[in-house]
Amino acid sequence: MVKLKNSFQRKEKKYALSNETYHKLREKLFPHMQEDEYGLHTIMSVYFDTHDYEMIRHSIAKPAYKEKFRIRSYGIPTESSNVFLEIKKKVQGVVYKRRIALSYQSAKKYLQHPHSFKLVSAKDQQIKQEIDWLFARKRLEPKVMIAYDRRALFAAEDEEFRVTFDFNIRYREERFYQENLSDYGEKVAPEIDVLMEVKALGAYPLWFSEILADLDIYPSSFSKYAQAYQRYLYHKEDFYHVV
Numbered sequence: 001m002v003k004l005k006n007s008f009q010r011k012e013k014k015y016a017l018s019n020e021t022y023h024k025l026r027e028k029l030f031p032h033m034q035e036d037e038y039g040l041h042t043i044m045s046v047y048f049d050t051h052d053y054e055m056i057r058h059s060i061a062k063p064a065y066k067e068k069f070r071i072r073s074y075g076i077p078t079e080s081s082n083v084f085l086e087i088k089k090k091v092q093g094v095v096y097k098r099r100i101a102l103s104y105q106s107a108k109k110y111l112q113h114p115h116s117f118k119l120v121s122a123k124d125q126q127i128k129q130e131i132d133w134l135f136a137r138k139r140l141e142p143k144v145m146i147a148y149d150r151r152a153l154f155a156a157e158d159e160e161f162r163v164t165f166d167f168n169i170r171y172r173e174e175r176f177y178q179e180n181l182s183d184y185g186e187k188v189a190p191e192i193d194v195l196m197e198v199k200a201l202g203a204y205p206l207w208f209s210e211i212l213a214d215l216d217i218y219p220s221s222f223s224k225y226a227q228a229y230q231r232y233l234y235h236k237e238d239f240y241h242v243v
Contacts, residue, residue: 048140077104
């Protein structure tokens with residue numbers, strides 16, 4: 001069983017696949033990897049940014065260091081289910097994630113009063129202080145919800161080597177915290193059937209590299225939040241500045 005971690009680092013690469021290539025790839029991966037216990041599941045993330053989208057604009061410029069903050073849910077959250085408050089940093093191509101788990105109800109209270117409570121675990125409290133500082137420094141506000149349906153595979157001999165497949169990537173700009181939450185949204189990139197992400201601490205296994213070469217699969221640059229901003233939010237931002 002693959003457990004959800006609260007702190008980790010790795011390299012991540014993304015690949016845009018057609019449905020045909022996806023099915024060929026799954027057949028070739030079958031002897032080497034297995035699907036995790038979650039099966040096909042929905043991931044929802046609300047991304048936070050400054051009033052003028054400073055963080056995503058900085059990220060798009062491809063600097064050596066960049067960071068994002070989001071609240072992530074595995075499935076549509078209820079008041080009592082856990083969500084993750086997550087800082088994602090990328091330094092020289094290496095991704096670092098630090099996050100804390102709170103009930104959805106507590107997470108909403110946190111956004112209104114970040115300093116109103118402390119966490120029991122010293123490690124969780126340290127991560128919370130990092131989030132507190134980021135909120136205070138950037139004056140973050142919710143900007144966009146990104147949702148997608150995911151299948152995740154892990155290698156039998158190395159659970160740190162993971163491959164995920166994301167389908168129906170969608171976004172919306174409103175109703176982040178309504179009482180009857182849902183994962184509806186407009187498609188971010190209709191031309192992409194499947195977005196594959198490969199997550200590894202080091203080099204890919206030789207068998208995986210050979211499969212990619214055999215199917216002519218090559219990495220591409222794709223950030224879900226960045227694509228939503230560049231395709232749909234950027235022009236609206238210009239409009240708001242003009243009026």
